[in-house]
Amino acid sequence: MESLRRTATDEAGGDRLQDAYNQHHQRLFRLAYLVSGDMWLSEDLAQEAFVKAQNKLRELPAEEWGPYLRTVVMNLWRRTVRRRRLELRGRNLGGSDWYTPPGPEERDELWSLLLRLPPRQRACLVLRYYEDMPDRDIAAVLGCSIGTVKSQSARAMAKLRKELGQNEQ
Amino acid sequence: MSNDLERLIRESLRRRAESVWPPEPGARRAGSWRWERPGRRIAAAIVALGLAAGGFALVLVALGPNKVPTATNQPATRDASVVRAEVGATIPTQGEAVSVSSGPLGVWLAIPERDPAAPCSGAIERIDPATNTVTDTFDIDGTPTAIMDDADLVWVAAQSCVAGELPSLLALAPSDGHVIASVKLPVTNGVAFDLDESEGTIWMAIADVNTDRGAVLGIDEATREVVHNFPVDGRLRDISVTQSGIWVIDDMFQRTALIHLDEANGSSARLFDGRVDVRSRFALAGAPAGVWVSLGTEGASLVDQDGTTVTGPYVVPGGFGPFAADEAGVWFWGLDMTSNEQVIGWLDAPTGDVRVGVPLPDAPTAAAVDANSVWVALSGGGVSRVDFETRAVGDDGAEP
Numbered sequence: 001m002e003s004l005r006r007t008a009t010d011e012a013g014g015d016r017l018q019d020a021y022n023q024h025h026q027r028l029f030r031l032a033y034l035v036s037g038d039m040w041l042s043e044d045l046a047q048e049a050f051v052k053a054q055n056k057l058r059e060l061p062a063e064e065w066g067p068y069l070r071t072v073v074m075n076l077w078r079r080t081v082r083r084r085r086l087e088l089r090g091r092n093l094g095g096s097d098w099y100t101p102p103g104p105e106e107r108d109e110l111w112s113l114l115l116r117l118p119p120r121q122r123a124c125l126v127l128r129y130y131e132d133m134p135d136r137d138i139a140a141v142l143g144c145s146i147g148t149v150k151s152q153s154a155r156a157m158a159k160l161r162k163e164l165g166q167n168e169q
Numbered sequence: 170m171s172n173d174l175e176r177l178i179r180e181s182l183r184r185r186a187e188s189v190w191p192p193e194p195g196a197r198r199a200g201s202w203r204w205e206r207p208g209r210r211i212a213a214a215i216v217a218l219g220l221a222a223g224g225f226a227l228v229l230v231a232l233g234p235n236k237v238p239t240a241t242n243q244p245a246t247r248d249a250s251v252v253r254a255e256v257g258a259t260i261p262t263q264g265e266a267v268s269v270s271s272g273p274l275g276v277w278l279a280i281p282e283r284d285p286a287a288p289c290s291g292a293i294e295r296i297d298p299a300t301n302t303v304t305d306t307f308d309i310d311g312t313p314t315a316i317m318d319d320a321d322l323v324w325v326a327a328q329s330c331v332a333g334e335l336p337s338l339l340a341l342a343p344s345d346g347h348v349i350a351s352v353k354l355p356v357t358n359g360v361a362f363d364l365d366e367s368e369g370t371i372w373m374a375i376a377d378v379n380t381d382r383g384a385v386l387g388i389d390e391a392t393r394e395v396v397h398n399f400p401v402d403g404r405l406r407d408i409s410v411t412q413s414g415i416w417v418i419d420d421m422f423q424r425t426a427l428i429h430l431d432e433a434n435g436s437s438a439r440l441f442d443g444r445v446d447v448r449s450r451f452a453l454a455g456a457p458a459g460v461w462v463s464l465g466t467e468g469a470s471l472v473d474q475d476g477t478t479v480t481g482p483y484v485v486p487g488g489f490g491p492f493a494a495d496e497a498g499v500w501f502w503g504l505d506m507t508s509n510e511q512v513i514g515w516l517d518a519p520t521g522d523v524r525v526g527v528p529l530p531d532a533p534t535a536a537a538v539d540a541n542s543v544w545v546a547l548s549g550g551g552v553s554r555v556d557f558e559t560r561a562v563g564d565d566g567a568e569p
Contacts, residue, residue, distance in 0.1 A: 110177055129175065130179070130186065
């Protein structure tokens with residue numbers, strides 16, 4: 001493998017990857033942050049998305065890079081959640097949660113409530129209200145049905161209403 | 170109310186998103202975690218374009234499943250250049266296995282949950298290598314998280330289903346799965362993800378999942394008593410016992426490390442602080458010359474028995490998760506950057522060449538190697554058998 005050399009095509013692919021990175025990295029990082037609540041994990045997810053998507057990015061027109069990368073980031077995040085499930089179960093025996101990043105700097109009450117939602121419910125709200133995606137596209141990104149998106153979103157909204165209502169009392 | 174809430178959510182998300190920026194180059198998180206310079210992996214990925222498009226694809230084309238029959242009577246040889254492999258049909262199981270052991274009694278799987286709705290529905294399953302089918306399923310009182318068989322018994326680390334109760338190491342009879350011995354492990358809420366054996370002692374790294382305080386324990390196989398208890402803090406995971414001592418992976422989020430313990434007194438040293446990659450679940454493989462440790466996109470390195478000399482890193486585009494090794498090289502999990510498929514690969518240590526990369530139908534969760542096959546448990550359930558020629562590696566690489 002060491003003897004292989006990069007070809008001109010590969011260098012062009014590298015340029016496209018760099019362009020995609022410059023254009024989309026920050027937004028991907030922020031999307032990952034909103035669903036995970038963890039800045040450092042978010043940067044891992046954003047960078048890994050580019051690594052995984054590099055070949056596809058060479059083929060896709062530039063206007064499709066954003067949606068494609070967004071899907072890759074969400075897939076990576078879902079994989080991370082799945083992999084931690086066993087540890088989460090273990091942790092839940094004692095009540096704590098690997099995916100609840102408390103953050104001493106936390107002052108935004110609604111953000112704090114969003115972080116406490118189950119991962120998929122939080123993702124539905126982030127994609128709907130931050131990415132402005134229709135339910136059909138959210139379902140495609142999350143790999144579930146439109147009905148699931150609607151029900152998960154409704155449950156999340158109900159929880160937020162309840163929590164906010166209780167806190168106002 | 171609804172519109173107000175939607176507006177508040179939009180504002181909160183926008184405000185929060187705009188308040189965060191990717192970490193600056195050279196930024197460091199508190200503790201020993203080291204931030205990798207942003208863009209570094211991108212640069213590596215750009216370089217990997219050529220390597221991946223050429224090297225791995227060539228390997229897959231040359232040695233891929235379509236071209237490589239395995240059933241031959243050729244004698245085993247140490248020449249890695251003749252390694253051939255193919256992946257068979259997925260063997261159905263009753264759940265996702267988190268630990269696999271292959272030995273003289275068959276291929277054993279630890280399945281924490283057969284029914285996701287029933288938290289305490291764990292089981293042990295045995296695959297008969299002759300028929301590639303599950304022949305035995307044994308219920309376990311608790312959640313099995315690690316398994317290892319020896320010549321007579323099957324050893325299972327099991328988490329208690331009751332909060333606050335101690336986990337156990339169970340010795341099962343392979344014939345009917347009845348519990349011959351149960352050893353309480355002195356770590357409350359402890360989980361052990363890996364087992365190893367050395368000179369009559371079963372070794373495990375176990376940690377309290379709530380406090381991340383744990384220990385490396387040694388249990389005497391004959392007396393079934395805890396004879397070693399070395400306190401070690403961290404989210405302990407893989408373990409491998411070699412001639413120079415005990416090697417453990419600390420999976421603490423973003424503060425991973427390879428820990429070396431002296432078997433005599435438990436004194437420990439941390440290596441590769443913040444650099445060990447545990448995302449693939451394969452991060453450690455013992456070998457006669459030392460241990461292989463995964464450094465993610467940096468590749469994998471071979472640390473010698475003294476812990477003083479590091480060979481490598483050997484870079485494989487897409488990642489490198491070692492899980493079994495001998496003096497000639499190492500079996501690893503990887504990602505084929507061309508096809509985006511998860512693969513099982515073999516790296517020939519003397520040359521650094523990847524000699525085989527076999528695509529898997531799904532992400533692996535655990536793997537074990539015997540004289541003829543690599544057995545890979547898959548995410549979501551099922552086991553893939555990767556048949557190969559010429560390679561002979563002991564389970565976990567600890568006893569080559």
